Amino acid sequence: MAEEKGITPRATDYSAWYLDVIDRGDLLDDSPVRGCKVLKPHGYAIWESIQRDLDGRFKATGHQNAYFPLFIPMSFLSKEAEHVEGFAKECAVVTHHRLRSTTDADGKKGVEPDPESELEEPLIVRPTSETIIWHMYGRWIDSWRDLPLLINQWANVVRWEMKTRPFLRTTEFLWQEGHTAHASSAEAVEETVRMLDVYADFARETLAIPVIKGRKSARERFAGAVETYTIEALMQNGWALQAGTSHFLGQNFAKAFDVTFQNEAGVRDHVWATSWGVSTRLVGAVIMTHSDDAGLVLPPKIAPIQVVIVPVYKSDAERESVVNAAHDLKKQLAPHFRVKVDDRDHLRPGAKYFEWERKGVPLRLEIGPRDLASRQAFSARRTGGKKVGLPFDGIVEHVGKTLDEIQAELLAKATAFVASHTFTVASRAEFVKALDDSPGFFKIPWGGDDADEDAIKEETRATVRCLLDDPVDGQTCPLTGKPARQMAIFARAY
């Protein structure tokens, strides 16, 4: 425990840096199950902050939470042709419902699946819940009065991944999935875009992550969607990260599960659908957007601990007064902020500063005997800058203002980074070179087709992150030489 491991600098090895930040920040641990991770308390608490904020936004836009089964009958998956294509290759399959005892040659006892408990139809552990939810919607929807149906689910899902990366891609992950049903195509599209906006606002306002909103190309669309909208963020190494998606599903699932309604004119029609989701991947986005070579940096709005108070003393006599003062301060701050007093006796202040820095606590307050005498706390921001004294009088306001400034500072820095890493290119050669030399978002008046998109991915590992509505009239696509049809953002991506 006590051994101090360093953090690989970003410039040396960005991937190693990411893993180090997570490990030293005590966010996550490996598990004995392939591809699955354990979210440790500090990591899980970030997800709880995200949940709390997003859940409020979902409810404010009229959604209710519900809970559907973890298991999906295998046959359901086949009902929507593209959907099964997309998910069949990565499904955990339950085939038995009981174990029986075994004894090996050495007399060692064990268990094995009981052959007599084999299921008639295997069950899939949900990779996403469209199929089972639309089966249920078929029972719940009959008339236009039952619409719109606006439901969200907080759940775990499983997609068997061969290559995993903490938070970004794991076999089991936590997420929310919204599933809504509407009486018209227009209403469903409106909902799809509304939820994309909710995600984008949340990313900017709460996570301090600026994102680009756009549509996915056909190649990158969700399996079963008519149109997939996405928010794309840019990490510090110039790679893109898909941070959330919102799908217009048309009538695909309603048709697959035969969900119809009687409209106001008395005519029956299939229902229109959307689905949208974000996951614990957002924690990875936060880490990679804001952290530095000293470790984790967290926006105050989601930091599990926003303020840590460290009493600084040399003698037992000093100890009592400064520790008491630290707890008094906590009592004042606690109704407004998430505060911790680090009064551990066996660690020196320097070691505590180091630990909380690595855990991304936005604001540290130090209180020593001299601070006590001058009735102030010495304050250090995780984002750096000069340490300044914050007077005890009005401390709630001082701390609130400081946290607001840190939040704003992180957003401004991330926004400037995206601006300085969004490029245009004049030719394919320039594009290929730039992807290595100065990776980032590449804004391309795109004229290619699916085959061109595949070829570029093959050659450069860059993909269309999203399509924008910006006009491209008369421009020529620098990557294909064809007339531009739409503006695209290309990037290498996680």
Place this chain on the structure above:
Amino acid sequence: MAEEKGITPRATDYSAWYLDVIDRGDLLDDSPVRGCKVLKPHGYAIWESIQRDLDGRFKATGHQNAYFPLFIPMSFLSKEAEHVEGFAKECAVVTHHRLRSTTDADGKKGVEPDPESELEEPLIVRPTSETIIWHMYGRWIDSWRDLPLLINQWANVVRWEMKTRPFLRTTEFLWQEGHTAHASSAEAVEETVRMLDVYADFARETLAIPVIKGRKSARERFAGAVETYTIEALMQNGWALQAGTSHFLGQNFAKAFDVTFQNEAGVRDHVWATSWGVSTRLVGAVIMTHSDDAGLVLPPKIAPIQVVIVPVYKSDAERESVVNAAHDLKKQLAPHFRVKVDDRDHLRPGAKYFEWERKGVPLRLEIGPRDLASRQAFSARRTGGKKVGLPFDGIVEHVGKTLDEIQAELLAKATAFVASHTFTVASRAEFVKALDDSPGFFKIPWGGDDADEDAIKEETRATVRCLLDDPVDGQTCPLTGKPARQMAIFARAY
């Protein structure tokens, strides 16, 4: 949707009544997966209220949330002998990680588990997480400084059930499981009892359910526990319901997973453990404790909607003013209570009253033109009594006071019910007869052994719900004729 189904009276058929209350209250629906239910928004919202309150109590007692994998390697289960005995018979087993396409004789496409994706070691869908969590604790615990480790997980678990009952027993259910690690037996026992108290306080203060706290007999202990503590509630049919358990696990799991720590004296010892959990079963307990022949009754503290405002009007002219007044009222109440205005145009007030009654909304406010003129809302409590006018002036205080009274009234009624249904008996014959004639808690100075306990269960379907510390000196057990050793509560139970 529109057809109005009745509710079977409790006196006619208690089990049918329970299912009717759930159905008409729109809490839950069947799913296509055997033994699994769908928690509909109104049912899930009750669980969200429970979670919010309990989570605060867990954090106030120093616990942090974390998240461990859904899957457990099959071999882990065998490591604790009693544990595997308890859970092997009801495990969902994952054996494959991919599906492959099939085409049947008629050319119909489908999928099947891909034989090439068979797992080397099957995975169990967690029935409870002691094994995987203690595996992880082995990585995290090394010194007394790492203790106590106080972690809780909110999660779904799966226990393959042959006979299911909504909320009370389903194959998949939602719960929380606390898992703590301690440096001494005494500390772990203290934690076990502390969490039992947290559960009992929560049940009484929030759910308005009085419970008996006690220890389980050896027969009823958790698989792998040294001692299981329980809170037992009494339903309106006189059957008991185990509402929460807290286990002292001794060093059983620490030994099974070899988790040791260095104590302050520098000596290594195995760690001491507890685990404790409550589940969506609590929703069933709430329903059966408080509801009546008109449907669901919910304690205000967990009601998803605490106040429903129904505008009452005859003409369009009236409509505008009373609907506006209803929304004004909501605006005043919303910062303090969960409020809904039911301004649906196609339903008459009577139909709305009926619906909200069945959904258990504690307080209904009606506003008609005359109420508007006299600046008051007509109020009706779900628990009955005279309808009274609540003046608009000070409405927040009036509503708050009314909800507090309803909460207190429900607890008082439930407490009186337990008191009037807790019996003593002079003989086994009296006990057998009373179980049929006037079921309830039977307080028995118990002198039997395991075999006696089994025989009584066989004969009467009654079990030892819990053992109490009340003195039994010199008394004779009325069920066995043996000298009493401890006070026991017997009952038939869900």
